Every structure is written in C-alpha cells, then in structure tokens.
Amino acid sequence: MFLKFFGLREQPFGVTPDPRYLYLSPAHREALASLFYGIEVGRGFLALIAKPGMGKTTLLFHLLEKFRRTARTVLLFQTQCTSREFMRFLMSELGYETADHDFVRMHEEFNRHLVQEARAGNRFIIVVDEAQNLDPSVLETIRLLSDFETPQAKLLQIVLAGQPELADKLASRNLAQLRQRISLVSGLEQLSVDDTRNYIQHRLRVAGYEGERLFTPQALADTADFTEGIPRNINSFCFNAMSLACALRQPIIDASIVREVISDLDISQHVSQPPAQERAVARMATGSEDSRVDYEWVTARPGEILGPSPETRADAQLGPSPRRKGKDECLTLSEARAFLEQITRSLGDRQS
16 A cells, blocks of 8 residues: 555545545535535425536535534435335435335335424435436335425425436426426536646545645646546546555656556557447448448558558468558458458467
C-alpha cells in the first residue's frame, strides 16, 4: 500500500460512497441544494438522475446525514424486485416485523408507522438508489405510498435516484401519474479540468495528505482528459497512479506515470476484434454481391492480422494480400471475402 509512502491516514480513492469525501462541484452543489430544499418544504417526490459513476450515492449519503437527527430515513438499493419484495425490504430497513404479512397488510402497517412518526414531529424520507432497475409495477407501488398524507402535509418524502434510463421510464405514458408528482428533477454533470484538480486535492486533503501538489499540471490535464471528469473513473485512475508512483519511489506523479497508467487502463487493446475490422466484416456480411468495400476498412495498422505491411507480411506468414488498389479504388466484395478466407486458413494452419 502507498499510504505510508505519501503520508496518508487512509485510502483517498476508495470505492465506497463515503460522504466525507464528497466534492461539491457547481452541479453537485446545485443538486444537493435542490434535494434538501424539496425535502424541507415537503414536495413529496424528487428525482436525481445522472450517468454511472457521477457520485449519486455519495451525494445521497451526504443528504441523509443532514436529516439524521430530524427525520426517519431509509436508503434502499434492492431495486430488482417485485412490489411485495420492495415492501418487505422497506419494512426490514425500518426495523419493522413483517413475518408472513401479505402486501395489503404490509401497506397498512407502513401507514400506521408513518402516522406515528408524524405525531412525534419526525419527517420520513425514503431514498431509492439505482431506481432505473425498478419494474413499472414497483414504481406504481412507490407512487401509491405517496398517497399517505394529512390535510396539512405529506407524511412521506421520496427521492428516486438513478441513471438516465430512469428518465426514460418516467417519461413513458404508463407512468404519467408518477411523473406528474415529481416536483423537482436534479442532475449531475461531468467535472471540468479545474474541478477534477480540486476533486483530487479535496480527497487527498481529507485522507491526510500534507505534501506538495501530488500531480504535475500536465499530469492533471492528462488525467482529466482520460477520465472524462467522471468521479468513479478519477478514483480508479488516481489509485493506480499512486500505486505506480510508490513502486517507482517517485513522490510526484508526472506525465510519464500518467501515460503508463493510461496504457494499463486502456481496455480497447483487449477487445476481441478491432473496431475497423468489425465494421468491414459487418459491411461484407450485409452487402450485396455488387457491394464494394474500401480497402482501408479491411486493413488495420501495419503488423495487425488484417492487411500487414510488406515488411511484416513475411513474418506473419499470411501469404500474399490482394493486389493493392489505388487511392480511389476499392476491393469488390468477392475479393475482400477471398482475402479474409485466406487469412482464416492461414491462421488455422499455424494453430495446428
């Protein structure tokens, strides 16, 4: 571990949604303020929608912490379930005994507890994370929970948080009644280069780092570019960069370390088929006999399986390639198919 090497008390780029590490970019600050305000004034239904890895769950933990002393709160993650299972999860998280209660009985029992909490002066907040996985029937069950109210106020505040697929579901005609009840919808944006730098520094500071700036300016710029400003990507990237720097006994992470980490994390080098080759094969598979395939679509970079350069073709032992066309010429479908069949046979001979 690199904690001692960098003088850290704890892991700054962990994978758990610790609210202490929440960095409030302008978009995160606005979303948190909107959710807090919506609960404070009793709007009933709220939504938080963002792409994966944007820090939704961390923000939700932080939100609930603000109401820990004044409200009964529940955070549910089990979203691939039936309506009955959802009610059982909800009652279990609240510490209520359900035994073998049927759905109607659980519904009545939950309403009774809501009234008790309201009489005690407590708010009741339910946050459902990963709500994009909820079946429409379960979303309808959640809508019915919002019917619990007095003439003066809602007894229950509900926050639905999820990925953009949640917005797709809410926009469907079958869930029009639920969509009409959602009074506030918040979103999260990717971090800018400046916010990425501040995000990294914030997490290091919370973890106890007291040294000079850990990343050089160029290293930070490259990190922001590769991670696309997505907090989860930044965490993974920084963990790998600090691990490599520790192994090299290098106290500052520079551009060379970042380039090495980018190379290690580049998943495209492990795909089963290069994108250009995949497109070429798809075009040949769906094209007519008269279709013509651009030569560059069936040749990859020199040295790759398709279309090696003259210098590497002998080493690859793939045999002669089809006649090279001029710049504006291309292979016919028959020529391209024959070339690919030749490569397939050559590879088979080599494996045997």
